[in-house]
Amino acid sequence: MLSVPTWLVVLIGLLFNISAALITHFLIDEKTNQLNSLSMQMNNNEKEISLLWVQIEGVERKRETLYLLANQGQLNEVIATQFSRLLAYHLQEQLPLTDIQLVDNKIDAYQEDIRNDIDNKFFLNLELVELEMFLQSEVSRLRNWSIFLQMIGLSLILARDLTRKPT
Structure with a gap:
């Protein structure tokens, strides 16, 4: 039988x-x-x-307000100017409020x-x-390998005690 020195096993x-x-330190931490x-x-x-949905809802409220203002008749010049600026802030262009269809199309x-x-x-x-699930499975696999290596290592270290001869 082949005799392996105890120090080599340890x-x-x-x-x-x-x-x-x-x-554990490098791969799992990374x-x-x-x-x-x-x-x-x-x-x-x-x-x-969430913020993008708020923008959609906000501009929709502005469209509804424009409909309400237009339904009341002639727009006050000051209100029309301010409302046009408010829409321009979102739509990135100044639109005439007299052409409701154009404003509607731009809002759409x-x-x-x-x-999008x-x-x-x-x-x-x-x-x-999907990437997170893949990384979690890699971490799990690495942990399992780490535990396996620890168990084998500890078993080999403890084998030293088994090779001692009683005195």
Whole structure:
């Protein structure tokens, strides 16, 4: 039977334990940092989606207000000017309030652009969730390997005690 020196068995056990510690320290910590970064990015996207919906609703309220003002008859010049500036802030161009159809079309286009941004952020979040699941499975696999290496290493170190001869 082949006799392996005890010190070699202990050394191999220590190497397994050191390998497990390095896996935990470097690889698992790196993946955990990536997971945290993904989580922050997804939260930011969710907040941006909420703000974009608020913009859609806000410009829709302005459209309703314009309808109400137009339904009352001739717009006061001061009110028309201020309301036109308010719409220009969102639509990025000054529009005559006398052409309701043009204003309506511009608001529709503005809302459609925002909805496209919302869709893009939503689909990006779906991709990030898939990446998060992949990284979590990698972390789980690395933890399992780390525990396995620790157990083998400790077993080899403890084997030293089994090789001692009673005195």
